[in-house]
Amino acid sequence: MNKKTINFALTLFLAYIFALFLPWWSVMVAALITSFLIPLRKAAVFIIPFLAVALLWIIQSWLLSSANDFILAKKIATLLPLGGNPTLLILVTGIIGGLAAGIAGIFGKQCKLVFK
Amino acid sequence: MKNIKFGLSLLLIVATFYALNTKLGSLPPLGKFLSPNQGVWLNEITEANTNNDIAIKGLSAPVTVKYDEHLIPHIFAQNNLDLYKAQGYVTAQHRLWQMEFQTHASAGRLSEIIGEKALDHDRQERRRGMGFGADNVLKKMKEDPEVLTFLEAYRDGVNNYINQLQPKDYPVEYKLLDYAPEPWTIKKTALLLMYMTKMLAGGDSDLEYTNALRKFGKERFDLLYPDFFDINEPIIPKDTDWSILENVQQTPIPEGELPLDSIAETMDKPHPNNGSNNWAVSGEKSYSGNPILANDPHLGLNLPSIWYVMQLATPQHNTFGATLPGALGIISGFNNHISWGETNATRDVIDWYKIEFKDETRKLYKYDGEWKNTSVRVEEIKIKNKKSYIDSVIYTHHGPVSYDHTFKGNGKKKVGYAMKWIGHVGGNIQSTFLDLNKGKNYNDYLNALKHFVAPAQNFVFASTEGDIAIWVQGKFPNKWKGQGKFLLDGSNPEHDWQSFIPQEHNAYVKNPERGFVSSANQHPVDETYPYYVFNDGYEPYRNRVINDFFRSKEKFNIQDFKDLHNNNYNLKASELLPYIFEHMDVSTLTPEEQDILNIIKLWDFNTEIDQLAPSIWASWWSKIFNLTWDEFELEDLALDKPFTYQTIYMLKNNPQDAFMDIVNTPEIEISKDLFLITFKETVKEIIDWKAKNGEYNWSNYKATFVGHLLQALPAFSRFNIPIGGDANTVNAASKNHGPSWRMIVEMTSPPTALGIYPGGQSGNPGSKHYDDLVDIWAAGKYLKLNFMQNPEATEGVLFTQTLTPNNE
Known part of the structure; x- marks a missing residue:
């Protein structure tokens, strides 16, 4: 397994x-x-954790929401506003989680470089 | 280089964390808000077979809660303390955010959660003395040790629920606005009762009337705002003989002048359509021989709804109906023996007093030829992300000096206007409802009502024993003729409220000859009632339709009751349109205008969703009304336009009155000119509307909506609800206001009941029970209320919760 897969x-x-x-x-x-x-x-410093957490949040939010017919997701997607589209809200959720993780990934790498 | 990169990445991660963890503008903190382990995804739940067993501190025995398919809880407890604890817990479970929001609104604390934009609202509520009133309500309730223990039990139930919540479990609105619930207190129940008191007895026009009196003179004023209209179908039938009241002493009119100050701006008033219908027929007039009772309070249409439906049972009493989240017991409902419901008994219970301070320190004010001390209530208004705003409100013996040079006054530092309000007096209205909940007969009902202070209500009653009744109950000042219609002199002791009408002299009727009782916010009595009551905004249409209906035949069944709830007959339009058609000059109408005139000419006055005529009427009437009273459009003077009924009366009977003239035209107009001018404008507006929005049938044009409590947040509101009627039809469904709880109870043993409200039991926008009753309501249908007679009942039960004692 290469490092990217392990990191992911x-x-x-x-x-x-x-x-x-x-x-x-x-x-x-x-x-x-x-x-x-x-x-x-x-770029992998950012992209790999981004993808890992985006995937996690997308799966988790989809599981929670699909069990309830996306009733709330549709409303939150109106509120934010994402045209009332729950799929878009799930994607945005993934991006937000991914962004947080990717930036934490960059910082983690820099910590390693400084404290090595 | 290494360190610079480290520094930059540190900055980046801190900034990212801050941006995703903080509420920025109207955006919620996105990381927190959208995360699947803490955010809104966890609110994506419809209540179902969850939490079967819950440990509750301080219960004496297990409590069974059965939920039916619409999430109505049926609570079976062994005693009252356990019952009210369970009521607190179960209500909070579904309505926690609403309970806190409404009591925050009442206390003038919205700035704490939504920031500075609520400051004006909060100052207004503090200056209305809401907290002062709640303190007095609380004081009164504490005098009754039993009620106090129930209030505490309810509080403990709510807090038991709050304490078991983690931030990830908070209702959506907390996550959206990024704050946390605080503990419930018994003061909050008092604040909720004040919230209702303000909604139902918080209106007056004293300062507007004072302005009108000064501007137009007494003769004109009396024509515009008569104490009684030429028609009157009072709640207590006209043939009532008031001479049976003993020792009636109406307060004599004192000497002295009224101050005629000019006031530019007054506080927000409650919605003018707040009102209700209720009625009951006796056994003789009922198809089955059992009395039948109905109620439908008309309030703002909100989500979560103002009402939450419950069954509350102990071995001693079994009660069902609509509750107010935050208050104990059933407010409009029935038990195995009696049923009851309320309509608002509008009465002038707010008066304003001009206060003259000795100097600008405002420590002394003039009263009875001497200087009397004021007191100060310091109001600290906390504001989200800002420094607190301190508002010091001066109090006199009348009440808070709401208006002064810092708040909507007229700029003079030595003058203020103090509010005398029955809502400040304090009353234990909670115990009225708790007593009704366990009442068994007419006497129990009467005893329960006796100490009810405000907001005054017309309490309709029916019992399995066969009695029907209605009492106009509240604590009413015994006023001299004319007292409190205008600004009063705060230095003159004779302008104070001198006494109250003895409770047994309040108007009522029991088992009347005509076989029915009813109320629809009309005049409580006719001119022969021996106390001073003037027209304080009484509704002149619904009551006549209701009473005509009950006089129209011998027997009434449940379908008749449903039909009356949903009756859309527009008596108002029927009293003006034929006159217009007869008098309006149609010679100048274009073919397009003629077409639209023909549509409304064919109208049968039923305000139904698929018709065009009601839309034409609504547009036309508002223009006629506003153009008639164009004299009232003044920027620097607070004025109330005359009542609808009197407007139509004058259009027909005083067509050449000077008010009919349009001020900014050189010609002299009379009423038929107004009809034509406004009709042409109406046609233009309707055509434009159609080009923009499509077919202008009443459903589309009215566009009734049920708005979320947070300023009708569109995502959590329901729009374009197809329901007929308007503000003055029995089915009083206007744009964002209407029948908020419809109930029909037949007094079989046990009673058989129907109920519906425009909302849903769950306060969670993620639940299918958030708004599942809205469509049923709009269609004029009802839920069959499943009045379970014991906790073993299984029919219609979706799931069961058991609250078990946890007395570690």
Whole structure:
């Protein structure tokens, strides 16, 4: 397995576990730690944790919402405003989570470089 | 280089965290808000078979809560303390955010959660003395040790629910506005009661009338605002003999002048359509021989709804009906023996007093030829993300000096206007409802009402024993003729309220000859009632349709009751349009205008959703009304335009009155000119509307909506609800106002009942029970209320919760 795959899997795993007992920023902690332990290079520093957490949040929000016929997702997608489209809201959710994780990933890598 | 990159990435992560964890403008904190482990995705839930067993501190025995398919809880407890604790818990479970929001609104605390834009609202509520009134209500309730223990039990139930919540469980609105619930207190129940008191007894026109009196003179004023209209179909039938009241002493009119000050602006008034219908027929007039009772309070249409429906049972009493989240017991409902419902008994219970301060320190004010001390209530208004605003409100023996040089006054530092309001007096109205909940007969009903102070209500009653009745109950000042219609002199002791009408002299009727009782916010009595009552905005249309209906035949069944609830006959339009058709000069109408005139000419006055005529009428009438009273459009003077009924009366009977003239035209207009001018404008508006929005049938044109409590946040509101009627039809459904709880109870043993309201039991916008009753309501249909007789009932039960004692 290459480092990217390992980083992706570990970020996903830690983000899932930390979210059970930490607030929403648990995904940032997960990406930071992973990036510190398994530093990546170039754009992958951002993209891999971004994809891992985006995937996690997309799956989780879809599971929660589809079980209730997307009743609330449609309303929140009107509120934000995303044209009342729940799929778009799920995507935005993924992007927000991914963004937080990607930036935490960059910081994790820089920590590693400084403290090495 | 290394350190610069580290520094930059640190900055980036801090900025990202801040941006996603903080509410920015109207955007919620997006990271928190959208995360699947903490955000709104966790509110994407419809209440179902969850939380079967919940431990509640301080319960004495297990409480069974059965939920039916519409999420109506049926609570079975072993005693009252457990019952009210469970009521608090269960209500909070579905309506917590609303309970807190409404009591914050009442207390003038909205700035705490929505920021500075609510400051004017908050100052107004503080200056209305809402907190002062709530303190007095609380004081009164505490005098009754039993009620106090119930209030505390309810509080503990609510707090039990709050305490088990984690931030991820908070209702959506907390996540949206990024704040947390605070503990419930018994003061909050008092504030909720004040919220209702303001809504139903918080209106007056004293200062507007004072301005009108000064501007137009007494003779003109009396024509515009008569104490009685030429028609009157009072709640208490006209043939009532008031000479049976003993020792009636009406307050004599004192000497002295009224101050005629000019006031530019007054506080927000409650919605003018706040009102209701209720009626009951006796056994003789009922198809089955059992009395039948109905109620439908007309209030603002909001989500979550003002009402929450529950069944509350102990081995001693079993009660069903609509509750107000935050207050104990059933407010409009029935038990195994009696049923009751309320309409608002509008009466002038707010008066304004001109206060002259000795100097600008405002420590002393003139009263009875001497200087009397004021007191100060310091109001600290906390504002989200801002420094608190301190508003010091001066109090006199009359009440708070609401208007002064800092708030809507007329700029003079040594003059203020103090408010005397029955809502400040304090009353234990909670106990009235708790007593009604367990009432068994007419005497219990009467005893329950006796101490009800405000907001005055017309309490309709029916019992399985066969009695029907209606009492106009509230604590009413015994005024001298004319007292409190205008600004009063705060230094003259004779202008104070001298006494109250003895409770047993309040107007009522029990088992009348005509076989029915009814009320629809009309005049309570006719001129022969021996106390001073003037027209304080009484509704002149619905009551006549209702009473005509009950005089139209011998027997009435449940379908008749449903039909009357949903009756859209527009008596108002029927009293003006034929006159217009007879007098309006149609010679100048274009073919297009003639077409539209023909549509409205063919109207049968039923305000139905698929018709065009009601839209034409609505547009036309508002233009006629405003053009008639164009003299009242003044920027620097607060004025109330005359009542609708009197307007139509004058258009027909005083067509050449000077008010009919349009001020800014050189010609002299009379009423038929107004009809033509406004008709042409109406046609233009209707055609434009059609070009923009499509067919202008009444449903589309009226566009009734039920708005979320947060300024009708569109995402959480329901729009374009197809329902007929308008503000003055029995089915009083206007744009954002209407029948907020329809109930029909037949006094079988046990009673059989129907009910519906425009909302849903759940306050969670993510639940299918958030608004599942709206369409049923709009269609004029009802839920069959499942009045369970014991906790073993299984029919119609969706799931059961057991609240178990947890006395660690």
